[in-house]
Amino acid sequence: MRGDSAYLIFIWFGVIWVALGIAAVIALLRADNQPIRFGKWGLLVAIPSFLPILIALIVGAILARQS
Structure with missing residues (x-):
């Protein structure tokens, strides 16, 4: 720890x-x-930018709980 x-x-x-x-x-x-304003083009840029970060945090949390 x-x-x-x-x-x-x-x-x-x-x-x-x-x-x-x-x-x-x-x-x-x-x-x-x-x-x-946040339109569809803003979301088109934001979602692929934040999705890998979110996935990495979720995987890290799962792996940290297992060890």
Whole structure:
């Protein structure tokens, strides 16, 4: 269990990094007075981007529970 803290720090760093990226995109859109919309093309880009991350987290959680 001692080695899990390194993974926890890494995962939280990734979560913070993604949150900062989302905030930066929103700030850029708001600076140009662009409306923030999510259409079908946005989902077409977002789903394949986040699906491998989600699958990796699920597989990691399953493997961590087994060991």
